Amino acid sequence: MSRHLPTLTALRAFEAAARHLSFTKAAEELFITQAAVSRQVRELETWLGKPLFRRLHRQVALTEDGAVLGGHLTESLDGLARIIQSVKDPASLSLRVSVEPALAARWLVPRLGRFRALHPGVELSVSSSASLARLGADADLAIRWSLDRTEWRGTTASPLGEVDAFPVMAPSVRDQSPSLETPADLACRTLLSEDDRSHWIQWFVAAGVEGVTVPRGPLFNDLSLAIEAAIRGEGVALAEPALVAEDLASGRLVRPFPQSTRLGAYWLVTPTISLAGPLAGPAADFADWVRREMAETLAPDQDHAADQQGDADHARQVDGPLG
Known part of the structure; x- marks a missing residue:
């Protein structure tokens, strides 16, 4: 069976340039010069008889045909790599x-x-x-994890579960003055945030607190840093069960209120099959x-949320309002 195809070298150069939207990054990945990538892409465009890129000032953008071809080439080359690996080492148990x-x-x-x-x-x-x-x-x-995205190009994504986030803090922070009687009282604590404070605003609304001004507090580019700061008594973090279950079970963290807010979902992402x-x-x-x-x-854990709320109520009953 005869296949009328362009060279694999041209296809690889175009696929890398399309994926990075950069001839320079494609050249670095393929260990060739930028001029060589540009030449291979132009040869492919000549072979096809149509442009695949729009050359803009200091950047490139894919044409509609280029986007279609680039997506299929990425999927095909990745699939080919997996097949070759399976033939090379069929007994491989690496992951x-x-x-x-x-x-x-x-x-x-x-x-x-x-x-x-x-x-x-x-x-x-x-x-x-x-x-x-x-x-x-x-x-x-x-x-x-994704707040609202449900698919990634060239992959198959299946949901693992929705994420419900809630405030967590060290017991020492919970017991500070003034005492925490209602969700609105959290505005009196230092709130730790990931990237920005929008999730805190969303939680306050879900807890029935309108018009609250979220106080300024440390921002972290990764949620695990905010959680670690909460464990060390630096403030209150907004976290989900997957990240704090063991800390709640051990008592390093407590959940002062049962209210939570939906913050996206976890996804299992695999190559297109x-x-x-x-x-x-x-x-x-x-x-x-x-x-x-x-x-x-x-899995829903209402008993845990109730236990955490009960602990907070008990502390207030025993100690009374602080301050």
Whole structure:
């Protein structure tokens, strides 16, 4: 069967340039010069008889045809890489997982022993990154959090569970003066935030507190830093069960009020299966295990919330209003 195709070199150069939207970054990835990338892209455009990029001042943008071709090439080359690896080493039990830093440190790592006990032969490699890794090339699957996004180009995403966030603090912060009688009273504490204070505003609204002015407090670029600051008594963090379950159970953190607010969801992101087939081997085992673990973590726990509220009520009854 004869296939009339452009050269693989031209296709690889264009795919890298399209993915990065940069000839310079494509050249760095492929270990060739920027001029070589530009030449290969122009050869491909000549072969196709149409432009794939719009050359703008100091930047490039994909044409409609370029965007379509670039997306399919990324998917195809990643799938080809997975197939070649499976042929090269069919007995391989390695697995590369990409996870956001906070979830990796506070949820995945403490549970890895359970997975290894079930699958001792799997060589697991975990990378933490705020951005999604290239599935198939740099990772086999990923766990991502998203506020409202439900899909990522060239991947298949399945929901792991919705995220409900609530305030947490060290017991010493809870017992400070003035005492915490209602959710509005949290405005008297130092509020720790990730990136900005919009989630705190959302929580106050969900708790029935209108018109509150969120006090200025430290901002962190990663939620695990805000949680660590809360554990050390620096203020109140807004967190979800996956990240603070063990700290609540141990008493390092307490939940002063039962109210929570919906903040997106966790997703299991895998390569599109059209070329490589469905998940199998270690990837399938890990995906099934993650679904079970996350379902257990995110299951409604009304008793826990009630216990935390009861602890706060008890402290107020015993000590009375402070100050």
